[in-house]
Amino acid sequence: MLLRSCSLNPRNMRAFSRSPRGFPTNPRELYCRPTFSQLERLSGPRFARLNSSHANSDSNGSERQKSTRNSGSSTSFASFGTAGRTFLVSTLAAGLGYTFAALNQTSESQKVEQPQYGSTQDYQRAIAEIQATLGDVISTDEGDLEAHGFSEWSSVNADRLPVAIAYPHSTDDVSEIAKICHKYKMPMVPYSGGSSLEANFAASHGGLTIDFAFMNRIIELHEDDMDVVVQPSVQWMELNEKIKDSGLFFPVDPGPSAMIGGMIGTNCSGTNAVRYGTMKDWVINLTVVLADGRIVKTRRRPRKTSAGYNLTGMFVGSEGTLGIITEATLRLAPVPEETRVGVVTFPTIRDAASTAMQLIRKGITVQCMEILDDVQMDVINRAGGTERTWKTLPTLFFKFSGTRAGVADSINLTEGLAKQNNAESFEFARNEREAHDLWSARKQSLWSMLALRKEGSQVWSTDVAVPISRLPDIIEITKEELDNLGLFASVLGHIGDGNFHTCLLYDRKDSGETERVEKVVYDMIDRALEMDGSCTVKPPPVS
Ligand SMILES: Cc1cc2nc3c(=O)[nH]c(=O)nc-3n(C[C@H](O)[C@H](O)[C@H](O)COP(=O)(O)OP(=O)(O)OC[C@H]3O[C@@H](n4cnc5c(N)ncnc54)[C@H](O)[C@@H]3O)c2cc1C
Numbered sequence: 001m002l003l004r005s006c007s008l009n010p011r012n013m014r015a016f017s018r019s020p021r022g023f024p025t026n027p028r029e030l031y032c033r034p035t036f037s038q039l040e041r042l043s044g045p046r047f048a049r050l051n052s053s054h055a056n057s058d059s060n061g062s063e064r065q066k067s068t069r070n071s072g073s074s075t076s077f078a079s080f081g082t083a084g085r086t087f088l089v090s091t092l093a094a095g096l097g098y099t100f101a102a103l104n105q106t107s108e109s110q111k112v113e114q115p116q117y118g119s120t121q122d123y124q125r126a127i128a129e130i131q132a133t134l135g136d137v138i139s140t141d142e143g144d145l146e147a148h149g150f151s152e153w154s155s156v157n158a159d160r161l162p163v164a165i166a167y168p169h170s171t172d173d174v175s176e177i178a179k180i181c182h183k184y185k186m187p188m189v190p191y192s193g194g195s196s197l198e199a200n201f202a203a204s205h206g207g208l209t210i211d212f213a214f215m216n217r218i219i220e221l222h223e224d225d226m227d228v229v230v231q232p233s234v235q236w237m238e239l240n241e242k243i244k245d246s247g248l249f250f251p252v253d254p255g256p257s258a259m260i261g262g263m264i265g266t267n268c269s270g271t272n273a274v275r276y277g278t279m280k281d282w283v284i285n286l287t288v289v290l291a292d293g294r295i296v297k298t299r300r301r302p303r304k305t306s307a308g309y310n311l312t313g314m315f316v317g318s319e320g321t322l323g324i325i326t327e328a329t330l331r332l333a334p335v336p337e338e339t340r341v342g343v344v345t346f347p348t349i350r351d352a353a354s355t356a357m358q359l360i361r362k363g364i365t366v367q368c369m370e371i372l373d374d375v376q377m378d379v380i381n382r383a384g385g386t387e388r389t390w391k392t393l394p395t396l397f398f399k400f401s402g403t404r405a406g407v408a409d410s411i412n413l414t415e416g417l418a419k420q421n422n423a424e425s426f427e428f429a430r431n432e433r434e435a436h437d438l439w440s441a442r443k444q445s446l447w448s449m450l451a452l453r454k455e456g457s458q459v460w461s462t463d464v465a466v467p468i469s470r471l472p473d474i475i476e477i478t479k480e481e482l483d484n485l486g487l488f489a490s491v492l493g494h495i496g497d498g499n500f501h502t503c504l505l506y507d508r509k510d511s512g513e514t515e516r517v518e519k520v521v522y523d524m525i526d527r528a529l530e531m532d533g534s535c536t537v538k539p540p541p542v543s
Pocket residue numbers: 153189190191192193194195196197200201212232253254255256257258259260261262263264265266267268269270271319320321323324325326443444445446447
């Protein structure tokens with residue numbers, strides 16, 4: 001336990017997720033990352049383990065790596081068992097290669113070779129060289145590897161872990177790390193908040209995860225220009241807290257623990273997307289370390305976007321495959337004069353979805369519009385994060401913001417529309433505290449659900465988007481089929497964005513149950529595609 005001298009340990013992650021209360025605002029609280037001084041103390045013994053036994057010296061890894069997760073006795077060196085073979089996570093070459101291959105599938109002569117990785121020995125040399133160049137910035141603590149390679153919140157996880165974690169302090173450090181990894185063909189996976197839900201940061205083929213824990217500074221705030229320059233490990237909620245006196249805020253709001261690097265990596269959205277758009281709309285420029293260690297800046301601070309290639313846009317949403325973001329300039333928005341949070345219940349989910357669709361169609365200004373079915377409202381009540389007990393009915397959550405008069409106008413129009421769609425009640429948060437609690441409850445619904453999970457059951461969350469006019473149809477039929485399963489299955493989502501999620505808890509080892517669940521999910525996907533929609537759905541593996 002060289003790296004973990006504080007009282008929390010990774011096992012708390014599971015214990016925590018069963019607890020219905022006290023959701024972590026940051027998954028990093030669930031395991032202990034090394035502090036600067038702890039890293040300074042790391043040296044010989046831990047590194048000696050890398051050079052000790054269990055090595056698989058086979059170049060490009062012919063033998064399956066033994067996951068440290070499944071073998072309590074394995075050393076961190078077991079993670080070196082297989083050098084990643086076919087899938088390069090963080091090289092520009094891979095990204096370009098993929099695009100090229102995808103566009104040229106039929107042409108034999110133009111086939112792009114799969115990326116090749118270094119051997120186990122190459123990785124050892126890479127790590128030794130990083131240590132020699134930058135000092136003790138590498139961790140191979142088993143808990144640390146697990147925390148960076150596995151997420152209980154994710155529907156899917158890779159069956160292996162990174163072989164080591166690097167903790168750089170600056171763009172130059174990242175550049176040195178990349179140069180060395182490039183030299184030894186060691187894949188790199190950037191890691192920020194670790195809150196992504198689709199194995200985005202999984203080290204599918206081992207390699208080095210780069211965690212920016214020490215790159216968490218707000219570098220410059222330009223109030224008059226309404227922008228801010230930050231390092232990748234700045235958490236968006238923390239950013240807003242720190243700049244609140246400026247009258248500005250950063251409006252993109254994904255998972256509470258997400259950080260800027262990962263938010264750019266995923267081009268995330270959030271509850272505010274209906275009014276403020278997604279991450280791509282808020283990034284002005286980036287400092288990026290390329291796979292071979294070169295440092296590029298995508299543009300300067302002016303907002304004009306038509307001068308030259310849109311390099312910034314290329315990196316936003318590239319999930320760490322095209323480069324490693326070490327600094328970002330972000331636009332900021334003025335804090336609205338007034339914000340009100342309202343909750344409207346409906347007799348059916350179709351009524352709720354129809355209201356949402358009509359509201360968008362009429363151009364009524366809302367900051368957020370979220371749909372939650374009766375099951376989700378029950379989860380919020382059971383989690384107990386708010387003082388009130390909410391009706392367990394299909395519900396729309398609204399945030400209205402703007403000038404006082406504008407907010408009053410939007411609320412009037414929304415109330416009228418909701419009534420036309422059989423709304424049962426329209427309630428407002430009574431004060432700021434209640435508004436905050438209510439919105440937090442929505443944001444933490446995933447954790448609330450996991451807390452209610454029975455031993456052995458798995459979560460399968462899906463993400464479907466259709467053109468807004470089809471939302472009521474697809475949500476209604478999906479909800480009916482979910483209810484018929486007789487399992488914990490719910491509908492929720494950023495309906496203002498034409499998007500909803502289903503969340504199912506089921507036992508994947510029960511083949512009958514799995515078959516029924518898969519049928520509902522795949523039928524939903526077929527329906528979404530028939531409606532010209534899209535989806536990101538992967539079945540979780542049996543655990
Ligand atoms: C409760 C909850 C609610 C959520 N709600 C939403 C939502 O409403 N909308 C939404 O879009 N998402 C949502 N998410 C998912 C998640 O919060 C987002 O995907 C978020 O953008 C991930 O940020 P992160 O810092 O945790 O990134 P990570 O998980 O650390 O990484 C995400 C990806 O970015 C890459 N990456 C990380 N850092 C860098 C870097 N410096 N340079 C280049 N690439 C990098 C990683 O390799 C990975 O591919 C939610 C998650 C939770 C747990």
